[in-house]
Amino acid sequence: MSAFLPNGTVFSLAATYGAAIPVTALTNAAPPVATAAAHGLVNSDIIEITSAWTGINDRPARVSGSTAGTFNLEGHDTTNVSKYPALGGLGSVRKVLTWAPLSQVMQNASSGGEQQSVEWTYLEDGVERSKNTFRKAKLLTLTLADDPTMSWYPILIAADQDVKNRILRAALPNGGFIYYNVNVGFDPEPKLDANQIMTVQATFRSQGLFIRYAS
Structure with a gap:
């Protein structure tokens, strides 16, 4: 059990973004695995998701498990196929480049x-x-x-x-x-x-x- 004060919290706003990166496949998993050729993303990058799955559309995510052609949307869960129909989550992501x-x-x-x-x-x-x-x-x-x-x-x-x-x-x-x-x-x-x-x-x-x- 813990209790924390918010004193010292620092807010920052995304100032610039990279170009949209097409996502050609997105799995029903926790976390979901995105397929994107030559995406250039590395672990801990912060991205904005654009997806046909409304449950994750317009939401932020942190990149984990990055490989040459795939990466994970850390913290998200798309295992519910009723909410996230298989093969239906295609879209794109864009990386936050700088913060203000x-x-x-x-x-x-x-x-x-x-x-x-x-x-x-x-x-x-x-x-x-x-x-x-x-x-x-x-x-x-x-x-x-x-x-x-x-x-x-x-x-x-x-x-x-x-x-x-x-x-x-x-x-x-x-x-x-x-x-x-x-x-x-x-x-x-x-x-x-x-x-x-x-x-x-x-x-x-x-x-x-x-x-x-x-x-």
């Missing part, structure tokens, strides 16, 4: 993720019943000390304007990592409150489930 550390984070807030449900009643007994359906999209909001000279400033502006998904990394103080694939919003207008540090806000709207690695 998001420094001067003053506050971190998250919302969303609430379980939704559907309720119904049968006429014959009048008892309300309920089944879980989906969870609402998660939203992470970072409040940063305003400084337009910071290297992350133009990257957040570009991410806000191009509306493309980017991977967000949280490097935890205990050595672990959390990766999200997000749509970025950034308001560069600083908040001006008397006797308070000027701040700006960046929002990160999840495009799928996060993935976490212990180290």
